[in-house]
Amino acid sequence: MTNYQVHVTIENKPGISDPEGKTILxxxxxKGTHKNISQIKTAKMLKFSIDETDKETAQSKIKEICDELRIYNPMVSVVKIDVFDV
Structure with missing residues (x-):
């Protein structure tokens, strides 16, 4: 078994309102600062440590956990799962 870091990034799909990003913008x-910035989008990141046989299995298990716990709404969210060696 190898230990992997798995980062799950959840953000709104294009066209879905992002009130937090709009507030920051x-x-x-x-304030009149950073006038060259025209858009800010927010996202949530979850970081998991998991012991698995390979990266693909680690990614699959974390995706299964996120789906099982309904960590995101598939109707409005885009999910990106990145797996890193520790």
Whole structure:
């Protein structure tokens, strides 16, 4: 078994409102700083450590956990799963 770090990034699909990102952008615009920034999108990241036989199995198990626990809404969210050797 090998220990892997698995990062799960959850963000809104294109076209889905991101109020937190808009609030951060509006704050920058109101302050008059960083006028060259036109959009900010927020995301949530979960970091798992898992012992598995290979990267593919680690990714599959974490995806299964996220689906089982309903950590994200597939109707509005995009999920990216990255696996790293420790």
């Amino acid at each position: 509006n704050d920058l615009v109101m």
